[in-house]
Amino acid sequence: MEAKASNLSQSVAMGAAAGLAVGLAANFVRKAAVQSPTVLASNWDAALAAEHAAALKIFDLIERTDNKATGRRAALLAQLKHAVGKHAFQEENVIYAMMRDHGFTEAADHLNHEHGYVKQYFFELTEIAKDDRAWLPKVKKFRTMIETHMREEESDLFPKLRRKLSDEQNKHVTAAMNKEGFKLA
Numbered sequence: 513m514e515a516k517a518s519n520l521s522q523s524v525a526m527g528a529a530a531g532l533a534v535g536l537a538a539n540f541v542r543k544a545a546v547q548s549p550t551v552l553a554s555n556w557d558a559a560l561a562a563e564h565a566a567a568l569k570i571f572d573l574i575e576r577t578d579n580k581a582t583g584r585r586a587a588l589l590a591q592l593k594h595a596v597g598k599h600a601f602q603e604e605n606v607i608y609a610m611m612r613d614h615g616f617t618e619a620a621d622h623l624n625h626e627h628g629y630v631k632q633y634f635f636e637l638t639e640i641a642k643d644d645r646a647w648l649p650k651v652k653k654f655r656t657m658i659e660t661h662m663r664e665e666e667s668d669l670f671p672k673l674r675r676k677l678s679d680e681q682n683k684h685v686t687a688a689m690n691k692e693g694f695k696l697a
């Protein structure tokens with residue numbers, strides 16, 4: 513009897529372990545799918561530019577919603593927050609750190625400071641009711657701010673860092689950044 517009970521608990525434990533393994537595998541596949549556009553871009557700066565464009569597409573979708581589409585607004589906001597959160601994690605943990613290491617401390621700190629306000633916008637847009645008339649105007653202000661930030665990165669600061677690094681270093685930055693991105697993908 514006792515042996516049977518322990519067999520049962522053993523098989524329950526094995527079942528749970530198998531379930532966990534399936535869950536982890538599914539999680540890995542999801543992460544790989546989310547990170548793959550970044551990986552496929554091959555260079556860190558091209559990958560970040562592709563993520564900027566993808567985020568702006570989500571802004572486009574949000575801006576097309578009306579005050580009645582509260583569920584869609586919440587879902588798109590969550591999607592944008594996930595995409596931008598992963599993007600910022602990559603920049604802060606690798607790119608801005610490399611910028612500081614190569615003499616662009618002030619520029620890196622300025623960009624990092626702006627990321628704080630990106631979080632502020634996400635917080636406020638989460639707090640405000642999605643059918644509030646103030647919601648969409650805030651989204652538009654957020655977009656203006658984040659687009660300026662993206663342009664500064666893409667057309668000025670990232671090319672400067674890229675030029676300062678050797679091919680080998682750029683390759684290393686790309687790999688390190690993808691490793692970080694995968695954690696939050």
Ligand SMILES: [Fe+2]
Pocket residue numbers: 600603623627661665
């Ligand atoms: Fe940024």
Ligand SMILES: [Fe+2]
Pocket residue numbers: 560564599603662665
């Ligand atoms: Fe960026």
